[in-house]
Amino acid sequence: MTKRIHVDRGRCTGIGMCEAVAPNHFEVDDEAEVTLLVEEVTEKDRALIEEAVRACPALALRLEEA
Ligand code: SF4
Numbered sequence: 001m002t003k004r005i006h007v008d009r010g011r012c013t014g015i016g017m018c019e020a021v022a023p024n025h026f027e028v029d030d031e032a033e034v035t036l037l038v039e040e041v042t043e044k045d046r047a048l049i050e051e052a053v054r055a056c057p058a059l060a061l062r063l064e065e066a
Helices: 017-021 041-056
Strands: 004-008 026-028 034-036 060-065
Touching: 004 034, 017 026, 017 041, 034 060, 041 060
Parallel strands: none
Antiparallel strands: 004 060, 026 034
């Protein structure tokens, strides 16, 4: 089933671990603002995005049902 990435912007501190793990999905700009480049997570990318979610030290990421 397709999942969607959700960012809790109140928690995100722009550390950029998500971008380091999955640069095709996350981009952190100079103002520490994270942009989702791709919101929907395909089966193929699922494990990678789960890793990015776990890597976020601010617990700002989660996967939800699309
Ligand atoms: S790893 Fe978490 S805190 Fe860091 S930029 Fe990504 S979402 Fe924000």
